[in-house]
Amino acid sequence: MMNNLFSIFDPSTNIFNLQINWLSTIIGLMFIPLSFWMIPNRFLFFWNFIALKLHNEFKILLGKNSFNGSTFIFISMFFFIFFNNFLGLFPYIFTSTSHLTLSLSISLSFWLSFMFYGWFNNSQHMFTHLIPQGTPNILMPFMVMIETISNIIRPGTLAVRLTANMIAGHLLMTLLSSTGSNFSLFMIFILILIQILLLILESAVAMIQSYVITILSVLYSSEVN
Template sequence: MMSNLFSIFDPSTNLFNLSMNWVSTILGVMFIPYSFWLMPNRHYFMWNFILTKLHNEFKTLLKNNYFKGSTFIFISLFSFIMFNNFLGLFPYIFTSTSHLTLSLSISLPLWLSFMLYGWINNYQHMFSHMIPQGTPAILMPFMVLIETISNIIRPGTLAVRLTANMIAGHLLMTLLSSTSSNISFYMIMFLILIQVLLLILESAVAMIQSYVIAILSTLYSSEVN
């Protein structure tokens, strides 16, 4: 029995006194040779189509900041987050993206690199970005304060958005499944149907959240130049 509702997210799997939960984060490496050693199939063409569409979209968002290979950072970010989101939907697999440890480790270095690059190489643009065009002189100090705060909390909002969305769906599925031992057979059948629909919803959330994180990171990078 769970001592805490959030205990389903605790890293608790041990093998030879080693925590094996975070191994799920790097399982994607096992699937990389798949596209190189096997004949191209529908799965390969579909994934290649998605990456091409993302490349074109990120290239448009980056505008003047685009150079060869710059979109690969955000495509890799999208692929990594989506893989870990999907992996967490399988039974007995640890959801690493439901922890701020991982999501902050992704968003904070990205944000810091964008800010350092912008303030070192293009500080005039960074200063002008703090005051929207047409702002009255009396409101300028408040606008600078508001823009500074909104800029500082960006990595936190990126991390919390991903973590909260992953936790919410998993908690709802856990709460519904924990009631199955005290209900009738017909209610269990109805509960299974609800769980299947929730699983489809969580699959959509896994894709949408990885896309949102990648798009927002691209937009943040396009603002520094």
């Protein structure tokens, strides 16, 4: 039962020994407005509206010392994760963000770039973050240890948060749908309503989780400036 249950997250579908499930990560390219170079339309205005809102918010969080255009990489990260989360709700589309392979690769690469930049360019500023202001002298060694550990586990917490939320919703919907064959007609109708509500909830989770992981990455980036 467990093998069948978790097989929905197994990227084993292949053709000529090529794992084609991971190709779902580039399906989001289909949603990029091709009319960007042609005639503006409502979809393009909506796309630009969201990107501008994210840019203004990220710019405030990054502070005045941030580089010009530094928000664009986080906006791209938001759209990439959102598309992969949302498209995974469709039947027969592999949810790549439900695997630590992808989510940990994203979070770890961002975290390493922040750490290298911070320790090489603002080492004194990074040391001050290890000891919060007003800490008693006797607690300073413990605070340094705690802050160091919390800093090291950051990429793991980002990746696990995204992966766990994607897996939880998909597993719940799979478990409920697998029991439909044993229900009466009335209970099947109730089950369909519950599945629709869960699908709406998962759509909100797909957007919220992409926003959360992007905001946390921006906050971690602002600490090294």
